[in-house]
Amino acid sequence: MEGTLEPSASAPDDAPGPPGVPADLLAAGGVRCAVEGAVATVTLARPERRNAQTPETWQALAAIGRALPGTVRVVVLRGEGPSFSAGLDLSRLTPxxxxxxxxxxxxxxxxxxxxxxxxxxxxxxxDLVSIASVAGHAVxxxxxxxxxxxxxxxxxxxxFAMRETSLGLVPDLGGTKPLVDCVGYARALEICATGRWIDAKEAQQLxxxxxxxxxxxLAAATQDLVAAVLAAPRDAVVxxxxxxQGAGGRSYDEQRSAERAAQIRRLRDLAGLGE
Incomplete structure (x- = not known):
């Protein structure tokens, strides 16, 4: 059982990255990726710019996602330096x-x-559980x-802050759905429309x-959470x-049906009767 393993809770920076991702692509995006066993650690590595992102950053992150080996169960995302990411590098947002x-x-x-x-x-x-380890600014x-x-x-x-509207834009990088799922429509509207700051206490409350x-x-707490996730068998977590993930789009009866179907698959797999 995978739950009996005791893998490292996070990959060291000098661990090898995912195969097939060119080093120059990662360097251009200001991203590092280290894979060790079941854990991949992705680091935003432009601390001099508070890890501000560029289209090259997004190319690198997308390439990492495509290249991660199937042995990876947990991905940790962190920022180098005091800030997670100050958002889009505004020097690139030219007319x-x-x-x-x-x-x-x-x-x-x-x-x-x-x-x-x-x-x-x-x-x-x-097939993955992803954990963001966030300090400082996440804008x-x-x-x-x-x-x-x-x-x-x-x-x-x-x-935390969502500042796109102040630039005449909208959040368009997949953030609106999880934000509404977390805080509800009205609060999400208020957060995005005002661009105000959310501190750690409010973030936990929301x-x-x-x-x-x-x-x-932060690093130790992240590692503890990684280890706790890895303690359960992979197939059960998947x-x-x-x-x-599907619960929000199902009725109560539909979710109960989905639970039964999932449990049937688990029982048969545990009994060695899976396909």
Missing amino acids: EFIGTLARQDDAALDATLESYQEAFTWWRRP GAGFQLALACDLRVVADDVR GLATLVVPPAE ELKALL
Whole structure:
């Protein structure tokens, strides 16, 4: 049983990355990825820019998601330095950049934006549990990247904000759905429309933070959560995640039916009768 293993709770920075992801692609995006056994650690590594993101960052993150080996069960996402991510690198949001995007026809522009979103979508795959380890600022794209993960361990100095509307834009990197799921429509509207700051205490009250700890304890608390997730058999966690992810779109009776179907698969697998 996989639950009897005692793997490392996080991959060291010098562990090998996922095969097939060019080092120059990761370097251009300011991203590192280390894989050790069942754990992959993805690090936003532009601390001099508070880990501000660029389209190259999103290309690198998307490539990591496509290349992760099937042995990985947990992915930890962290930021190097005091801040998780200050959001989009505003030095890239020039009138020329906006004009280049806007002049594309609808299909091409939709495809471009979808390619950016890929960096934010794979974290919720049923075969993975993703944990964001968040300190300092998580703004705009940084907030959305934290929201992309299943769980969020945050330092008590954290400050979340969704600032896209102040730039005349909307959050478009997959963050609106998990935000509404966490806090409800009215609160999500207020958070996005005002762009105000959310501190750690409020984040925990709203369900945005799974756990709040002092900054000095963030790495250890993240490792503890990784180890706890890895203690359960992988197939059970995969079934559980899919069951919970679909719950919001099902009626009570439909969810009970989904529970039964999932349990039938687990029972048969445990009895050696699975396909």
